[in-house]
Amino acid sequence: MKHSSILLLLLSLLSFSLPGCNKHNILRQEREKLDAEREAVQAQIAELDRTIQTMPDAFNLVALQRRLEEVEKKTASVEAEASAKMKKWEDIEARFLPLKKQAEAFREKNNL
């Protein structure tokens, strides 16, 4: 009677303890799953970071924008200058050529 009572008590305690152990294990397993998931996500993040680093950022774009503005500004300046200069010397040449032809004719006529 005495031994059976003790055994009964121990068994009832064990039956209370087991769910606790089980919960502990379940939580540990779920945490391990989460850890594995997190590692996978972090690997993806690292891969994305590497990809992102090779791509141009906003600073590159700003620098390029400045370069474009400079080139366009210079082009506009050269365009104005070049076209004005070309027009000027084409006009001068157009006025000069008849005079030059007259002078050449004058020289040829006089056999010089």
Place this chain on the structure above:
Amino acid sequence: MENKAWAPILVLLFIMSGVFAFYYLEKVDKANADFQNAKLITEQAHESLRVRHEMLESRKKLAADHNAMLQKIQVAETRQKTLEQTQADADKKQRSVEGDLKYWIGAMPSIRQKIWQAASGAKLGDITLQSGKSLKNAVIRKVEEKSISIIHSEGIGTIPFDDLPKDLIARFDLGDNSLVRQFEQFQESLAEKPKNAAPVAQAAPATAPSASGMSAMDEVRFKDLKFRQADLQSKISASRQNKNNWDDQASRISSQISDSKSRGVPTTRLREDYQKAQAQSQANAAAVLTFEAELRKILVELDVLSARQSR
């Protein structure tokens, strides 16, 4: 005898219950806290991954803009090279015209001089001047810039170029319309500078209107109050932000507690964290109230100073 035997059994029962309670409350509670923490970190990692994906999309757009801009630069540079070639052609044309002009400026007088020298003694026969006068058996004696000396049947005469027949004027390149003169005029026209009346720079605007009209002391006080106002506003903003952060934290822990309860695990640690978060939130709310009260006082003082200034 049987009563004596029950005592150790009860002691053992208490010890085992204690061990169980410790195990359950400590170990499982800790495991639950670790699990919730791992869950939170994993959620943050997912959020971080989502942000990275967004960043990647944004960078892809930037890369597209980058390439478009590079193409624009290439087009502009090509255009620039074409224009530089045009400029080089213009320079070439300039050198060509200037070189020819220089040659003719130098050569034309000597050519004309040779023609004039060779003309001495040339027989012109009978000529009629522009004035209508006729000269018989005319022979050239000497040719000069503005006249020709001629020997004719009636003697010797110097005929000014404007009275000579047009063919003689052209033959000896005389007068104001001579080629030599035209080359000189051409050179003079090139030497003239284009009229470019540069606009005179506008004078700088007058200095800013002075003076708030406050006394020096009021001005110092006004500046001090403004500094304090800005300081308090930033403190209020920071405290509100902190309060919101702690509220978020409390809300997150509350959901973790609910989750843990549904699992049937203890939530001792989580409840402690929840209470801490709530306490921090309340402390920040109290700080916001204190700062706002101070700010109201400062605003009143500023109003008084402004009213004094307007008077």
